[in-house]
Amino acid sequence: xRTPLPTMNEPLPxxxxxxxHPPARPDVVVRLEGIRKSFGKNxxxxxxxxxxxQGEHVVIFGPSGSGKSxxxxxxxxxxxxxxxxxxxxxxxxGPGLERGGTRGNxxxxxxxxxxxxxxxxxxxxxxxxxxxxxxxxxxxxxxRNEAEERxxxxxxxxxxxxxxxxxxxxxxxxxxQRVAIARxxxxxxxxxxxxxxxxxxxxxxxxxxxxxxRVLAExxxxxxxxxHELNFAREIGDFMVFMDEGLIAESGxxxxxxxxxxxxxxxxxxxxL
Amino acid sequence: xxxxxxNYDWSLVWEHRSELLHGLLTALEVAAxxxxxxxxxxxxxxxxxxxxxxxxxxxxxxxxxxxxxxxLVSVIWVYFGLSLLVGISFTVFQAGVIALTLLYSAFIAxxxxxxxxxxxRGQREAGLALGIHPVRVFARxxxxxxxxIAIPNIGSMFIGMVKDTSTFTVxxxxxxxxxxxxxxxxxxxxxxxxxxxxxxxxVAAFGIDLxxxxxxxxxATPPSGRVARAVSRRRRKRxxxxxxxxESASSRT
Numbered sequence: 001x002r003t004p005l006p007t008m009n010e011p012l013p014x015x016x017x018x019x020x021h022p023p024a025r026p027d028v029v030v031r032l033e034g035i036r037k038s039f040g041k042n043x044x045x046x047x048x049x050x051x052x053x054q055g056e057h058v059v060i061f062g063p064s065g066s067g068k069s070x071x072x073x074x075x076x077x078x079x080x081x082x083x084x085x086x087x088x089x090x091x092x093x094g095p096g097l098e099r100g101g102t103r104g105n106x107x108x109x110x111x112x113x114x115x116x117x118x119x120x121x122x123x124x125x126x127x128x129x130x131x132x133x134x135x136x137x138x139x140x141x142x143x144r145n146e147a148e149e150r151x152x153x154x155x156x157x158x159x160x161x162x163x164x165x166x167x168x169x170x171x172x173x174x175x176x177q178r179v180a181i182a183r184x185x186x187x188x189x190x191x192x193x194x195x196x197x198x199x200x201x202x203x204x205x206x207x208x209x210x211x212x213x214r215v216l217a218e219x220x221x222x223x224x225x226x227x228h229e230l231n232f233a234r235e236i237g238d239f240m241v242f243m244d245e246g247l248i249a250e251s252g253x254x255x256x257x258x259x260x261x262x263x264x265x266x267x268x269x270x271x272x273l
Numbered sequence: 274x275x276x277x278x279x280n281y282d283w284s285l286v287w288e289h290r291s292e293l294l295h296g297l298l299t300a301l302e303v304a305a306x307x308x309x310x311x312x313x314x315x316x317x318x319x320x321x322x323x324x325x326x327x328x329x330x331x332x333x334x335x336x337x338x339x340x341x342x343x344x345l346v347s348v349i350w351v352y353f354g355l356s357l358l359v360g361i362s363f364t365v366f367q368a369g370v371i372a373l374t375l376l377y378s379a380f381i382a383x384x385x386x387x388x389x390x391x392x393x394r395g396q397r398e399a400g401l402a403l404g405i406h407p408v409r410v411f412a413r414x415x416x417x418x419x420x421x422i423a424i425p426n427i428g429s430m431f432i433g434m435v436k437d438t439s440t441f442t443v444x445x446x447x448x449x450x451x452x453x454x455x456x457x458x459x460x461x462x463x464x465x466x467x468x469x470x471x472x473x474x475x476v477a478a479f480g481i482d483l484x485x486x487x488x489x490x491x492x493a494t495p496p497s498g499r500v501a502r503a504v505s506r507r508r509r510k511r512x513x514x515x516x517x518x519x520e521s522a523s524s525r526t
Binding site: 076078107108109110111112113114115117119121122123124125127129134135138139145148149152153156161164165166167168169170180183184187 | 396399492509511513516518
């Protein structure tokens with residue numbers, strides 16, 4: 001059942017200010033094409049294209065209701081697009097399939113794509129360790145001991161091993177979000193999606209979550225981040241996408257935030273920064 | 274006045290304690306068996322009601338019909354009516370369990386419906402995003418949380434079920450009221466005997482309340498109370514062992 005990953009021969013993109021992408025990079029891991037999505041009669045995505053390359057950090061920003069979260073959620077099919085296709089690791093999903101395209105299994109897809117939510121969404125009835133171990137036990141068929149050891153190691157990576165036996169209700173927002181990051185990372189995803197990971201946090205707790213994400217970015221993980229933290233975006237982002245009213249209004253490489261031309265983008269950046 | 278008081282022979286209660294307690298035990302057994310089956314059926318009904326059209330209609334009709342039927346009517350209908358329809362003559366115990374299950378599965382369906390509705394959508398999404406199969410997301414993420422919310426109400430249902438067994442005296446189930454009636458017919462002490470019967474129900478209700486409070490504490494996060502602490506102590510030990518192994522492993526490297 002498992003889809004073979006495209007082999008990666010290219011070195012990871014360096015953190016130096018990148019030159020323009022070569023026109024057709026071979027290492028695209030996620031390609032969204034012509035994505036349209038409606039909730040009832042209200043269409044929130046009007047045909048969006050987006051490619052994410054191996055090791056790239058894509059930052060999506062824009063005003064509320066512009067469709068950023070919905071777009072992110074189509075990548076792991078939490079939202080099924082009404083039109084268009086999602087191609088990820090060479091497997092296609094969605095109604096806009098080319099003929100002969102391989103139709104993939106959403107459950108298999110999600111095992112390779114980690115996601116972190118705005119509201120953390122930890123399971124409140126399980127300890128921090130139990131939160132991480134649950135997915136390991138059910139998706140990797142690990143035994144209890146193995147899953148708990150792997151989970152403990154994941155918590156250690158985000159500096160929360162000491163809190164393993166605590167329930168989410170006993171942790172601060174920042175700690176909960178770090179547990180959520182550990183939970184997603186423990187499954188060894190190939191891509192990590194972040195849906196406004198710091199928007200629900202008290203300002204003083206934002207730093208610890210961004211810190212964990214920075215470590216992850218430096219390790220070369222492919223990341224798609226929806227965020228309002230534009231300073232952080234400037235720091236880790238390789239490719240910036242400004243969304244407005246269900247479309248990508250403007251996008252560009254590293255440095256885009258300082259030289260974008262669309263007045264709407266400039267206005268938004270000025271308001272947020 | 275004093276002669277009247279002298280006529281109340283309270284020693285009867287002690288004398289017939291084993292019959293009375295046996296009656297209570299029967300009532301508790303019928304109610305407990307019915308509770309387990311009702312909870313299972315109630316959960317299925319709740320899912321059916323929240324589900325797609327033909328099945329949800331069936332659930333709505335079932336719930337609204339059986340919530341409206343009194344226990345007395347239900348047990349007479351099962352014992353004398355349903356048994357003819359299906360050609361099985363139920364024992365009084367079976368008839369009691371079926372009668373209660375028909376009624377209380379409808380109530381518990383509503384309890385579970387509201388409990389399942391109270392779980393934030395993000396819980397299911399987080400489970401799915403981890404690549405957990407939707408059925409397992411329900412079983413391991415949604416259901417435990419919904420059950421925790423439903424537990425106090427299910428406890429109230431259990432108390433109601435025990436009380437409703439009193440109507441099963443009409444089919445001859447030897448529960449508390451039937452036992453009391455039998456004793457009364459030979460001793461003519463209705464005030465004493467029915468007071469004792471009432472006291473038994475109250476004691477049962479207290480006991481059930483205590484039981485469900487304990488379950489609530491066990492399910493609390495973190496678990497609270499003496500029983501819960503004893504149960505969770507073992508789990509905590511396991512965790513500490515895992516952490517120790519890990520810490521020693523990382524300090525070696």
